[in-house]
Amino acid sequence: GDTPYRQFGGRQGLEVLVEDLLVRVLEDPGIGHYFLDVDLDNLHARLVEQFCAELGGPCVYRGRTMRESHATLGISEADFNALVEHLVAVMEARGVPRTARNRLLARLAPMRREIVRP
Numbered sequence: 001g002d003t004p005y006r007q008f009g010g011r012q013g014l015e016v017l018v019e020d021l022l023v024r025v026l027e028d029p030g031i032g033h034y035f036l037d038v039d040l041d042n043l044h045a046r047l048v049e050q051f052c053a054e055l056g057g058p059c060v061y062r063g064r065t066m067r068e069s070h071a072t073l074g075i076s077e078a079d080f081n082a083l084v085e086h087l088v089a090v091m092e093a094r095g096v097p098r099t100a101r102n103r104l105l106a107r108l109a110p111m112r113r114e115i116v117r118p
């Protein structure tokens, strides 16, 4: 069936989407600095796994919690919104259907309070 995971193009679609997302985020002068010392291969793998799991795909997220992995970074609401805008842009550019886009955004939205600094 056309599950949200399938609408994203499955595993391969997510690999490409996350690649697009990381390129845009790294090139953004507002938030790119957060990623300077980060293991990008690991980040790519964890994001693919996480999005896959959140979309009902056959994956288990094996990374740290959102609170653990972002706790020391000092991420602001504006930083969070900037990343989400990049995600929307890459989903649109790859032709992900609106219902599937909204599904992923709805699954990620509650993570805001664990990622943004108190």
Ligand code: HEM
Residues within 6 Å of the ligand: 031, 034, 035, 038, 039, 042, 043, 046, 047, 050, 062, 063, 064, 065, 069, 070, 073, 075, 079, 080, 081, 083, 108, 109, 111, 112, 115
């Ligand atoms: C809904 C929004 C977000 C999601 C779903 C998300 C997801 C993730 C995931 C899955 C990891 C990997 C955790 C691990 O390695 O175990 C991670 C790490 C990271 N995230 Fe996010 N993130 C989000 C927002 C942000 C924002 C807004 C920023 C900064 C602007 C950010 C910066 C980072 C950095 C720098 C790391 C690497 C931390 C490290 O390896 O020490 N994230 N994120």
